[in-house]
Amino acid sequence: MRTRLIELWVGIFVVLAIAAFLMLALQVSGLSDFSLHRKGYMVKAEFTNIGGLKPRSKVVISGVTIGRVTEISLEKNNYDEFVALVNMMIFDEFDKIPKDSSAKILTSGLLGDNYISIDPGFEEEFLHNDSYIELTSQAVILEDLISKFLTGNN
Amino acid sequence: MLIASLQNIGGGTLSSLASIGRASLVLFRAIFARPDIISGFRRLVAQIYSVGVLSIVIIAISGFFIGMVLGLQGYTILSRFGADQALGQLIALSMVRELGPVVGALLFAGRAGSALTAEIGLMKTTEQLSSMEMMGVDPVHRVIAPRFWAGQISLPLLTLIFNAVAIVGGYLVGVDWLGVDSGAFWSNMQSAVNFKEDILNGVIKSVVFGTVVTWIAVYQGLNSVPTSEGIGRATTKTVVYSSLCVLGLDFFLTAVMFREL
Amino acid sequence: MFLLIILHLFYGVSYSSIKRGVKILSANIVEIRGLSFSRGSKVIFDNASLDIPRGKVTAIMGPSGCGKTTLLRLIGAQISPDTGSISVQGKDITKLSNKELFRMRRDMGMLFQSGALFTDLSVYENVAFPLREHTDLPESMIRDLVLMKLQAVGLRGAHTLMPSQLSGGMSRRVALARAIALDPAFIMYDEPFTGQDPISMGVIVQLVRLLNDALKISSILVSHDIHETISIADNVFLIANGKVVGAGSPEELMDSADPWVRQFMQGLPDGPVPFHYPSQSYSDDLWGNVEC
Incomplete structure (x- = not known):
């Protein structure tokens, strides 16, 4: 149960980081500028x-x-x-x-x-x-x- | 008198060289530890939790405030030249290139690095590392390697979150509060920030810092004097050494990466 | 020889392990010859030699700070001696490679002074740890083994607890269960009686003897609690100033003519080891010129 929770949190962490990366790539550097x-x-x-x-x-x-x-x-x-x-x-x-x-x-x-x-x-x-x-x-x-x-x- | 002080210098040099050597050996063994795929991965996830996930809150809050302060300060200065549209680019460039990796690494050293040192130091003090060794399990593989990789992975991810939150904070202050045009904020930012030069170089910086900070933290824990006082001293050393290393390395990395810009 | 090769080929039994099993077991499980070890400028062992017999409870005693714990670490090859040889099961451990050493350590159990349980694992997982690390047993068998080991130390009911919920004596017993999990050839006890209340001390004293006889293993006991130690030890070595100063059965040592051994064994306050730390004369100190 506890390991499940930990894995869930780590998953959230990674997703957050990916979201931040996408934001930096798209919104901040305008990499694939719409x-x-x-x-x-x-x-x-x-x-x-x-x-x-x-x-x-x-x-x-x-x-x-x-x-x-x-x-x-x-x-x-x-x-x-x-x-x-x-x-x-x-x-x-x-x-x-x-x-x-x-x-x-x-x-x-x-x-x-x-x-x-x-x-x-x-x-x-x-x-x-x-x-x-x-x-x-x-x-x-x-x-x-x-x-x-x-x-x-x- | 002179000979004695020369002797001191020599002894000091030798012992610091020896400790650098021992630390490199630990790093080498941790990096090339042959991981057990399934249980090794599970241990890594558990360590990413305690090193990375538990640092999210401090990283996000600090990032938010740093972004807001940048927005406020930047606006007052830029608006004096009528260039307040450049606020977005000011915030984004300073965060992504410098403040994000550096301040992120400093916070990480304070939050996760010191905790790592204390944890490993405590395991040493309570003879858990020795008993593991006596059970025929190499603590470097079992205890050090997953912690090292967790730190190495977590810091770049945390830095990304830190940057993103800071830019949002700057946006809130600059656009919603001080009235910079939202379109100008983003479009100036986008035309100034280059994905490869700025964002990727920032990520590379944070990977380097992640290695250095976790390496120092892990080594100080292993090398601590096994008393409560020794752990305290090792924790302090971790924070001091990693801060100095991060700031020093940042200069060199910046010199190499952004020389042509 | 031919048979061994066939065994090796067909059953994947490693050759060295067969050789180890076939080899006539020497009478001594640990043999130390000419051991010298110093930490900084402090000499801890100076050309010491001793043999630890197989199947017996051997006690190593001496005043605090004489290097008893260091001796256990030397036998476990966690530190290496300056000179001299230490052979365990007939192999000189100072010459083993790292990999062979980690193999060799599976034959040793060690009970640390603090118990050294892994604080992030439950009692059950602590005892299961060496089994999981070194065997590929199915979970059901690991469970049986763990419960058997815990039963042996009387703590089967506590297998769900975390180490922080255990008393000092209980955590030492759990550590003992963990030390015997892989059925080692011998167990080293580092000060197992220190800081225990009389009941748990009695339990551990009894366990040391019981495990030694029931599992047919050898025990090395480092302690300075004389009464408990001599009540179970077959053999005692006294160590002081880096040398073995007395050896023999507890009775022999109790009646020893050597004044130092007598003082230690009978716990006399004054003797060859003076009550007073070396100093200038008392009257000089009180009435004479003060130098500090």
Whole structure:
């Protein structure tokens, strides 16, 4: 009887620990972030400077998260300049984003993380898998801003 | 005078080397004890109960309070820079990387390590270990090995619980009380915490600490002077030595694990 | 020889155990030759030799701290001597490997001063412990054996109790039942009479003798309770200052001409062992210059 009780408690202990581990893995480190498992379509955009944007940074419209950055790579564009090619996944439920929307990289707060904000356009056609967002504006780099301000050649 | 003090240093070095050697031998024999599958497993479960399950309460309560304090302190500092959304990442990173394994191990040394030392010391004092030996049963296999493995298994599990409870505590203070946005709390945490770099390294740390703390506890128990005073001294030694070892080792592990981050 | 090999092949009886059984049993169960042992700078045994005969109750006596318990630990090979040999059943235990040693210890029973019962096991489980460890007997047979051993020490009714519920005398008797569980060749008793009330002391005195004769085993009894010891011992060794100072039957020792033996056996307060700890003269101490 006593051994039964002990075994029961040890079982509870192990289950608790596994639950804690799952919580740390899923909720804290976002290992299998639900948003990554959510279905979506891939959209690309080129930026001349992405600042501190990272994979898994969020993509928002008017502050609402609609997707995640999945991959960032360095590419040459048509004019043979280096650009950052950002792949992002937009969740399937946001499938009515006009094709002429523009993307810009913003910073949450003064020192916070970078994210992509999309300003919707007005066209009747919508973004779909593998489509490009043509209009982009790069991340605002604090140092650039300051040096521009100091040298005054605005 | 000089020769005498040199002699003291030499003698001290020799005796501490000898005790390290004896302790390693105990560790070696405990690790490579050939377990009897069924009854060995049952003994292990019984020891996990007394080492691990009985430590859950203290671990959970301390974790909860540490998380709440982190939430409170972190919020006051971060909100000064308007970065209070980063609270989640502050709590999670400091818990998972450092506080969880280290404070968990310190609490474990105080709760379970000292109890192990006292139990083994008492078995030695009451000649239970000797009589086992005289019955042709090796106490290292029978008494030490299951306790060692139980400690080794329990501490990482306890640390996981400790971390999870602390993060919940921080969430309660930060989000429910101080009004940090819940979504920002979790999403900042998730983008900052990396599963492999942070969580797994934290678990590796706690496995190392589990080995060291139980090893010290078990050895001090075996090596205690068989009197009530001797047991008291051995218990104190367990807590002091394991705390020092945990803190020292933590520095090295951190240096190795997080150098590139 | 051929027969032994066949036995070994067909019945899986280990060769060494047959050899052990076949070997003509020597008259002495334990033989100690030239034993020296010191702990730190304190010499406990200095070239001591003694033989413990088979089938007898042998008492080892001496003043407190003369190393009687140490002798039992040496025989049990829990500690090893500095020099000298200790042979048990004709085997020098100082030369055995760890594995052989653990085998050899199944032939020894030892009753510790405190009983040394496992506090987390019941009386029944304590007695069953060596059986479970060293045999593959079915549970029903273990139960019968345990109850028989407990019956022998008169505690069959107490088999459900935990050690903490037993009196000192009872826990020693349970420990005795555990010591005889594997039917050892000899039992060592470490101060079995100390701290017992007269009744339980009487019970244990009787048990030591009874078990020795009924189970045809040998007993080594370490004690300094003279009256109880000489009432059951066949042979007595007196140990002092690391040497055997007297040996023989209790009667011989009682009438010994040696003043030290006489003092010890008859419990005289003064004699070769002075009443006073060595000191300067009494009057100097009282009237003279104080040095402390």
